[in-house]
Amino acid sequence: MHDAMKLALAAMFVAVSTAAQAQEVKGADVFRAACAMCHQAEAQGAAGLAPPLKGSYWDKLAKTGTYVPGVLLAGMHGQITTDEGPFNGVMPTQNRLADSEIAALSNYLVQDVNGVKSVPAVTADEVAKLRAKTPSVSELRALRKQALAK
Template structure:
């Protein structure tokens, strides 16, 4: 833990923290998301939704909370994205740290044609994590 804090401090001092977090987000996407949502983030039509356009959700508090809940707690039940309806299960990744969830989401929100309006912070993730919800309730809470 101390080693990680020292590394973060050193990267911040060198102005490389943003780059390091972006690389961490890309790595986490490849490990946890890419198999379903594909390297392009466009998903598989009718099976896994595209991640393009999620930056619109991140513009408002309710949307930001929703996105964090999806990553932490998963998603289950009908979900309408554009003109397509999906009805599957996405696992939650609550084993990721608050910083990892933020890095992953910021990567997605800055990739695939998304333009992240405001980076998600580990503090936001911590606040959402403190109030767990079921995957079915995450789906119902989509803004």
């Protein structure tokens, strides 16, 4: 292979890598586009509409690894208890989001909004596997109950 061709291929690789990095999904951007309307800009929730997405229990939920992306994929309905008290509502599924967006959003909620840095980040591959067998709302409720009991 000629040196010029090697240089051209190397330049193309750098350009593709730079473009891929520029398109990296940001959890905060996904949150603003998909969640903030109901859960508010600072994830504080809205009385009678949507529970807060931050609180003392998030470290326990994050340790499950599947609860947060599972809720994004399946949605949630019925009563849940938060630090602000009980909420009873319906969250529609966000399964229209790409696996990378759900992973980024899950990580944003856990790590950035709630400051839980002790758990591994959710990956797009893990979301794809979970999407292939999305848990039901009743399974997610049971997982939540089990996680919060610990």
